[in-house]
Amino acid sequence: MQPIDLVFRFGGESGEGVISCGEIFAQAAARAGREIYTVRTFPAEIRGGHAVYQVRVGDDLLLSQGDRVDVLVAFNGEGYEKGLPDLRPGGILVCDGDQVTPDPSFDGTAYPIPFTTLARDQVGSLRAKNMVVLGAVAELFDLPREVLFSLVAQRFARKGEEAQEANRRALEAGAAYVRDHVTKQDPYRIGTGPHTGRVVLSGNEAVALGALAAGLTFFAGYPITPASDIMENLVRWLPQVGGRLVQAEDEIAALAMVLGASFGGARAMTATSGPGLSLMVELLGLASAAELPAVVVDVQRAGPSTGMPTKEEQGDLNLAVWGAHGEGPRIVLGATSVADAFQTTVQAFDLAERYQCPVIVLSDQFLGFRKASVAPPPVDEIRPSYRILARRNGAYRRFQLTESGISPAAVPGMVGLQHVITGLEHDEFGRPAYDPARRTQMMAKRARKMALAAQEPGMTRRWGHPEPVLGVLGWGSQEGVIREAVARANREGYRVAALHTRMLWPLPHGEIRAFLRQVKAVLVPEVNFSGQFANLLRTQFTIEPHRLTKSDGLPFRPVDIYEKIKEVYPDGR
Amino acid sequence: MAASLVPKIYRSANKPTWCPGCGDYGVLEATTRALATLQVEPHRVAVVSGIGCSSRFPIFLNAYGFHSVHGRVLPIATGLKVANPELTVLAVGGDGDGLAIGAGHFPHAARRNPDITYIMMDNSIYGLTKGQISPTSRLQQRSSTTPWGNVDRPLNPVAMAVAAGASFVARGVSWAVAELADLIRQGIEHRGFAFIHAVSPCPTFNNTLAQIKPRVAPLPQGYDPTDPVRAFELALHTEALHTGVLYREPETIPYEERLAALEPPTVQDRQTFLQSLIDAYR
Numbered sequence: 001m002q003p004i005d006l007v008f009r010f011g012g013e014s015g016e017g018v019i020s021c022g023e024i025f026a027q028a029a030a031r032a033g034r035e036i037y038t039v040r041t042f043p044a045e046i047r048g049g050h051a052v053y054q055v056r057v058g059d060d061l062l063l064s065q066g067d068r069v070d071v072l073v074a075f076n077g078e079g080y081e082k083g084l085p086d087l088r089p090g091g092i093l094v095c096d097g098d099q100v101t102p103d104p105s106f107d108g109t110a111y112p113i114p115f116t117t118l119a120r121d122q123v124g125s126l127r128a129k130n131m132v133v134l135g136a137v138a139e140l141f142d143l144p145r146e147v148l149f150s151l152v153a154q155r156f157a158r159k160g161e162e163a164q165e166a167n168r169r170a171l172e173a174g175a176a177y178v179r180d181h182v183t184k185q186d187p188y189r190i191g192t193g194p195h196t197g198r199v200v201l202s203g204n205e206a207v208a209l210g211a212l213a214a215g216l217t218f219f220a221g222y223p224i225t226p227a228s229d230i231m232e233n234l235v236r237w238l239p240q241v242g243g244r245l246v247q248a249e250d251e252i253a254a255l256a257m258v259l260g261a262s263f264g265g266a267r268a269m270t271a272t273s274g275p276g277l278s279l280m281v282e283l284l285g286l287a288s289a290a291e292l293p294a295v296v297v298d299v300q301r302a303g304p305s306t307g308m309p310t311k312e313e314q315g316d317l318n319l320a321v322w323g324a325h326g327e328g329p330r331i332v333l334g335a336t337s338v339a340d341a342f343q344t345t346v347q348a349f350d351l352a353e354r355y356q357c358p359v360i361v362l363s364d365q366f367l368g369f370r371k372a373s374v375a376p377p378p379v380d381e382i383r384p385s386y387r388i389l390a391r392r393n394g395a396y397r398r399f400q401l402t403e404s405g406i407s408p409a410a411v412p413g414m415v416g417l418q419h420v421i422t423g424l425e426h427d428e429f430g431r432p433a434y435d436p437a438r439r440t441q442m443m444a445k446r447a448r449k450m451a452l453a454a455q456e457p458g459m460t461r462r463w464g465h466p467e468p469v470l471g472v473l474g475w476g477s478q479e480g481v482i483r484e485a486v487a488r489a490n491r492e493g494y495r496v497a498a499l500h501t502r503m504l505w506p507l508p509h510g511e512i513r514a515f516l517r518q519v520k521a522v523l524v525p526e527v528n529f530s531g532q533f534a535n536l537l538r539t540q541f542t543i544e545p546h547r548l549t550k551s552d553g554l555p556f557r558p559v560d561i562y563e564k565i566k567e568v569y570p571d572g573r
Numbered sequence: 574m575a576a577s578l579v580p581k582i583y584r585s586a587n588k589p590t591w592c593p594g595c596g597d598y599g600v601l602e603a604t605t606r607a608l609a610t611l612q613v614e615p616h617r618v619a620v621v622s623g624i625g626c627s628s629r630f631p632i633f634l635n636a637y638g639f640h641s642v643h644g645r646v647l648p649i650a651t652g653l654k655v656a657n658p659e660l661t662v663l664a665v666g667g668d669g670d671g672l673a674i675g676a677g678h679f680p681h682a683a684r685r686n687p688d689i690t691y692i693m694m695d696n697s698i699y700g701l702t703k704g705q706i707s708p709t710s711r712l713q714q715r716s717s718t719t720p721w722g723n724v725d726r727p728l729n730p731v732a733m734a735v736a737a738g739a740s741f742v743a744r745g746v747s748w749a750v751a752e753l754a755d756l757i758r759q760g761i762e763h764r765g766f767a768f769i770h771a772v773s774p775c776p777t778f779n780n781t782l783a784q785i786k787p788r789v790a791p792l793p794q795g796y797d798p799t800d801p802v803r804a805f806e807l808a809l810h811t812e813a814l815h816t817g818v819l820y821r822e823p824e825t826i827p828y829e830e831r832l833a834a835l836e837p838p839t840v841q842d843r844q845t846f847l848q849s850l851i852d853a854y855r
């Protein structure tokens with residue numbers, strides 16, 4: 001068994017089954033005991049356009065999609081042309097020999113295979129082409145045959161015997177062609193690896209499972225790319241544990257329903273993307289003022305406006321942190337990886353209930369759609385808190401002024417604790433009250449909750465050199481790629497460390513300040529135009545970080561960050 | 574029968590802040606009477622409102638109250654009812670709240686049919702913001718935003734409710750408290766979305782009482798409230814303002830019950846179910 005680290009890219013026309021081919025390939029590799037990490041990009045159109053599915057297969061914990069493609073699998077001419085610039089020198093090309101003739105200058109190993117002909121003549125359907133490709137690639141790179149065939153059979157179990165038979169024929173046609181007509185000229189094999197028992201999840205699946213694990217009982221949402229599949233999964237799951245899901249008429253209604261349900265005692269949540277979060281802003285303020293727990297997941301996509309709905313961006317940090325009139329308590333968390341998306345969602349419910357305020361979870365297109373092999377989340381260890389409840393005791397003060405700022409809540413139905421909650425400024429009983437003294441007290445009470453939340457433990461992760469001169473401060477889905485870049489810089493002798501912030505508001509001041517004290521310079525890489533996190537850090541810590549930003553719709557590659565580390569590295573390595 | 578819960582019990586210590594003569598006093602009184610008739614305990618009642626003079630309503634009641642933001646009363650009440658179906662849920666607000674900023678939610682609440690009672694206090698003006706036209710203001714009405722008269726045609730709340738599929742539609746007027754109380758009671762008893770159009774004049778900015786009073790008419794003899802076409806016809810006939818139950822769907826299944834019926838026969842223990850889901854991703 002040899003350790004491997006290989007990046008496969010499948011590219012072709014959207015609608016040709018490129019994505020499902022890549023997905024099955026990735027899952028089969030995971031079942032064979034390899035770690036996997038996938039990236040999926042597709043055009044906004046439902047049909048047509050160029051679709052790409054990239055799978056990194058390896059043995060170490062995979063942190064990013066990698067820098068270069070080792071194996072390009074081109075379904076058509078476009079897949080070849082668009083993929084070639086990312087193929088490493090001397091890389092491997094597997095292409096549809098019916099449609100692609102590699103350029104004479106191509107310096108790698110080419111395996112042209114007549115996928116179209118095989119699908120048409122041996123399976124009898126051009127739609128089977130992706131399965132022919134899958135069979136051929138599996139054979140070529142020694143992906144265990146039983147694993148692949150049983151996975152395909154399982155995935156299409158509901159399609160009937162005829163379709164199953166067609167799939168087997170297609171896989172076999174690809175595999176047989178490779179056995180009979182292709183001479184292997186490269187050393188790469190997937191084989192079997194040590195990492196068995198993994199689950200393969202996308203970020204969105206991890207969020208939905210995390211919500212369920214945290215005790216979600218009510219969800220309302222409005223469909224939007226790239227968040228819809230959170231709702232589509234939960235609508236199948238929630239009723240099976242007695243929960244409820246409503247497809248609302250818009251995002252305002254979705255959050256309104258969530259707040260109504262939360263008032264009624266439910267653990268409630270919605271999931272959306274930037275355009276929806278924009279619509280929810282007024283109600284987020286209501287949740288802050290009326291002190292209602294609520295979880296809002298924003299799977300960010302490229303803005304502004306409708307922007308690029310299927311492309312990556314970390315562009316909603318400003319909106320999540322600052323998007324409000326007036327000032328009220330809210331917590332913003334950033335999910336950092338597939339495994340973390342599960343944990344962060346669980347934690348969001350816990351924090352929402354404990355601090356009785358809205359919690360926004362920022363994920364993004366890249367994280368939401370990519371799949372990774374992760375250790376199965378431990379479901380029996382999850383004990384999220386519930387809001388502290390009042391006891392019947394004289395006149396009930398829903399917004400009692402306490403040291404922590406947290407007041408015991410009451411849920412409708414509890415005897416003798418009737419009260420009104422309101423978005424108007426109010427006194428301890430919830431009655432509208434605008435006098436300066438009480439207003440000041442209430443603002444301070446709500447602010448105390450955030451001062452406390454800022455001390456929540458474990459809201460940063462740190463790695464890299466113990467005595468760094470350069471600090472890389474990141475957030476959200478770019479954790480893995482930053483980690484990989486920092487590890488490479490460390491290997492080359494740079495004293496670099498990274499601090500990844502999981503809670504983006506309120507910021508974990510103590511941990512960030514301690515880190516900043518150690519370093520001479522700071523680099524903030526993020527996938528947005530202006531450097532929103534860098535700006536936030538600048539306002540909170542009066543530092544002037546180096547920025548690495550991009551807004552081209554794609555995540556970073558490790559090399560992008562590595563090069564920037566070299567560029568801004570202070571003298572005296 | 575000696576009723577133990579009298580209307581006064583449903584009033585909080587907070588004195589209403591409405592202007593003298595505001596129609597909303599009558600609606601408040603009618604609501605407490607309806608609740609007393611039904612003998613529903615205050616802690617089992619939740620009243621949700623939007624923003625406006627009329628939306629101050631829950632503050633004056635002894636019940637669980639949620640005075641929210643402008644226009645969102647219906648989705649909030651829907652979420653509350655679905656999450657906590659044991660509660661008697663009332664939604665209240667003005668015509669601006671429900672038909673301008675919140676109009677997008679009205680047909681959806683009606684078609685979903687949660688068991689909530691929605692009382693719209695219609696004064697055909699924006700009271701709280703001091704006298705701008707509302708979506709039910711008549712043509713030519715003068716106001717601070719229509720100095721030369723209103724050119725937007727008014728909406729017809731009752732016709733809209735019938736058209737959207739509300740399963741109970743009634744109209745009352747704020748000065749006929751006993752009749753209004755009875756309509757609200759019927760609305761609460763109705764299993765499904767009950768819309769109550771409560772004409773409630775604003776003497777301060779749009780004193781229409783004298784104009785409206787002569788137009789108020791009872792339902793025609795032998796009126797059949799289960800015929801939506803007839804209800805729609807009557808609603809469109811705006812010279813007369815008919816009060817009473819204009820439409821009632823005899824058999825309806827409330828939204829929260831339809832959702833509950835989606836449960837597969839065996840609701841599973843959450844941890845076992847979660848584990849099986851996770852295993853399916855292997």
Ligand SMILES: Cc1ncc(C[n+]2csc(CCOP(=O)(O)OP(=O)(O)O)c2C)c(N)n1
Pocket residue numbers: 624625626627628643666667668669670671694696698699700701702707
């Ligand atoms: C988003 C938003 N826009 C505007 C307002 C200002 N505003 C408060 S109440 C109101 C209209 C009130 O009219 P209506 O709902 O008919 O209630 P009434 O006061 O007449 O009872 C407006 C425009 C607001 N509170 N929120």
Ligand code: SF4
Pocket residue numbers: 590591592594595596597626627696700701774775776777778
């Ligand atoms: S302004 Fe009009 S609606 Fe508002 S309280 Fe006064 S009378 Fe009633």
